[in-house]
Amino acid sequence: xxxxxxxxxxxLAAAGPARAQRLPSARVPxxxxxxxKARFPTVRATTWEQEGGNYEAGFKMNxxxxxxxxxxxGKLLETETGVAPAQLPAAVRAALARSYRTHKINEAxxxxxxxxxxxxxxxxxxxxxxxxxxxxxxxxLTKP
Numbered sequence: 086x087x088x089x090x091x092x093x094x095x096x097l098a099a100a101g102p103a104r105a106q107r108l109p110s111a112r113v114p115x116x117x118x119x120x121x122k123a124r125f126p127t128v129r130a131t132t133w134e135q136e137g138g139n140y141e142a143g144f145k146m147n148x149x150x151x152x153x154x155x156x157x158x159g160k161l162l163e164t165e166t167g168v169a170p171a172q173l174p175a176a177v178r179a180a181l182a183r184s185y186r187t188h189k190i191n192e193a194x195x196x197x198x199x200x201x202x203x204x205x206x207x208x209x210x211x212x213x214x215x216x217x218x219x220x221x222x223x224x225x226l227t228k229p
Contacts, residue, residue: 108133113140116159124153124161165196170207176224177205185209185218 110118113133117140121131125146132143136154139162143152150167170178170193181190188209196204196219204227205220219227 106135108135108140114157114159117155117157120155120159120161121153161199163196163198165194165206167192167194169193173205173207173220174222174224176222177207177220180220180224180226181207181209181218185211187211191215 110131110133121128121142125142125144128144128146130144134141134143139154139156141152141154143150145151152165154162154165156162170181170190173181173193181188185207188211191208191210193208194206196206198204203222205222206217207220208215208217210216217229219229221227
């Protein structure tokens with residue numbers, strides 16, 4: 086019995102917490118869908134996920150992978166655009182090279198928040214463990 090419990094605990098730990106739950110468009114609040122349609126009128130294919138109490142629309146626009154986080158009431162919180170790590174600002178690349186030199190950079194993004202501020206995200210991996218780190222344009226770490 087004890088080996089079974091240990092195996093079950095290890096399987097749960099390996100699975101990790103679910104960060105997002107895919108949703109059919111019909112289960113996304115009308116206000117969130119309306120905001121998305123108003124902000125991105127030409128986008129047709131969208132995947133929706135629920136993250137915490139908000140809704141994230143994933144889509145492609147002008148050949149770029151993007152997402153938008155919208156509240157149930159329809160407030161746009163942020164948009165995220167995937168970029169190549171080499172396209173990050175020089176100060177951000179320097180900070181990554183300095184502080185995460187033993188990590189692999191898997192992907193990067195530019196995030197524009199509701200207040201207009203832009204932060205840069207890099208997903209870094211070391212020993213199979215991935216983490217997202219956020220930077221201001223000047224290369225200083227920032228919080229989500």
